Amino acid sequence: MTQAPPPISAKSHAADPHLGPVARFLRATEIDTRLLGMAGALLLIWVGFHLYGAIFNGFGAFLTPRNLWNLSVQTSSIGIMACGMVLVIVTRNIDLSVGAMLGVTAMVMGLLQVEVLPKFLGLGHPAIWIITVIVGMTLGTLIGTLHGWLIAYRGIPSFIVTLGGLLIWRGSAFLAAGGKTISPVDSTFALLGGGPYGAVGATGSWIVGILGCVGVLWMLRNGRANRRKHEFPLRPMWAETFLAVLGCGAIIGAVLLVNSYPWPAGILKQYYERLGQPVPEDAFISHGFAIPVLILITVGILMTILMTRTRFGRYVFAIGGNPEAASLAGINTRWMTLKIFALMGMLAGLSGAVASARLNSATNALGVFDELYVIAAAVIGGTSLAGGIGTIYGAIMGALVFQSLQTGMVLIGFDTAVQQIVVGCVLVLAVYLDNVYRSVSK
């Protein structure tokens, strides 16, 4: 009203001679500079560890298909839960119980598929893994619902409810199996955790990659059509092309990477023995994308749609921004809180399936400290503990950064104590940098 109208949206794509080429480029492509920063940090960590290994240990082990493939699998379990944690933290809550929920759901799934279902269905029955996963996710959802109910309808702070939950579910997991380790899990179920068989192979990965590229192109095209329909300014064509090439390039790069990691000799031998053939001289069977990674990507896409394209997601952000305003706008904030914690529980159950499948067993140590890693991943990924701000892709990137640090330090031989110190420093530094970024970009 009183302010002179700044030409923000009307002319945002016109070439502004006062801007440098980088700023003009970023404005035209509308790339999220935060995302760019995280990608840069990730690259720095990767190259840094690789060079450190190459210089001091004589072998750079980090930037190898094998390590990156393993990294992707290790990120899955934390990444899946971090997606849910974003919603929890955005609405100004916290969930300290995710590790314990993972533990108890994994233990129940372990008992179910090892000791209960085979009695009724027979060992190795194809329905076992489906029933197990459904039961595990349902159990997680029920636990999350209970937490959400206590928080939303009984007014107990989420910190306390989930701190109690951490102890209760950790203890319950121990009691459920009397402290035993449940192993081995159902052979189909085990595929959810990755491994040579738990990956989709070269052809499967190409199919995934092509679907991904089609998705990227469709999104760009759809976005452009929508802007034209409502007469919003369009990105310049070169910027659209650049984004298309970048998106598809990243996807194809990932496919090439996972396809260049072959099965190890032992697995090859086992595989051909089962076929009754000798191992060929030039045998090369690619891993391709691991199943847990595909689960993480699917969860990430669905959660992103949920957060950015549905009313539910809108309300999550509105509650985080101003709970009173959300409530005055007719949003049932209690019911929303309950649903968010239920969703968190469901994802913890899914993560429990992935984690126990990866270990091929349900142990008492499963998920210990995961709550801290998950919260750290979400926060490194730009989720604000003050509420109202956070993205799913940020949390997944955060999980990847976090896992990269840990893996990298193991590879170059830092001991656990040093690892903890480094991870702690990075967490604090990441949040500080995020604060700086926000105050500068305002």
Place this chain on the structure above:
Amino acid sequence: MTNKGTPLVEMRDISISFGGIKAVDHVTIDLHPGEVVGLLGHNGAGKSTLIKCLSGAYQKDAGQIFINGEEVEINNPRDARAQNIETIYQTLALADNLDAASNLFLGREIVSPLGFVDESKMESETRKIMARLNPNFRKFAVPVSALSGGQRQSVAIARAVYFNARILIMDEPTAALGPHETQMVSELIQELKAQGLGIFLIEHDIHNVMKLCDRASVMKNGQLVGTVNIADVTDEDLLGMIILGKKPAKAA
């Protein structure tokens, strides 16, 4: 101004108390179409509390609410919106982290047939209404926390106006505004009144009340001092009602 016929809103014998303190004590007020009724009183007199019973933010302990002569139950903000009651709160009730369009449509998003939020459509609708209310408004893509007080106010007003309100509640709409913006709000009130809306205006500035309102209901300590026609009273009469709780002899 005299009003005959069924009032648009009648709040009859409303009471609400918090922890034993009667914030609103058997208050009856009404509002006709095309009328602006000022609600006056000290801080803590119970004006905002009373009006929050109508907007659904609070639930009355006793009393009845009639809309066009029919009794309605308003238990939450959704019920109020269903009756075409829109409220502009003193705090504006905006989610600071969301942009103008998201705030305007908060709780009433436009969704596509598949159930997805139609962001472009909402932004384009927001541009249309803002072009009418505040033609200088350009900041559609930024969170409302980055807007000036006046711009935030216009988002809050746009939200109330967009959804074809019949009854508008404005809680000190000009409290945080400069002279130019205050003028804009005054003009808007006149325009909406001409369209036949009924407006409850909570206002501290007696001059604004004299200028904008047709009638004024004055509250003190949770009770209604009285309701007067603005045409029949002076500034001093109103101040006397607010400060002393005394109803002027000549007013109806």
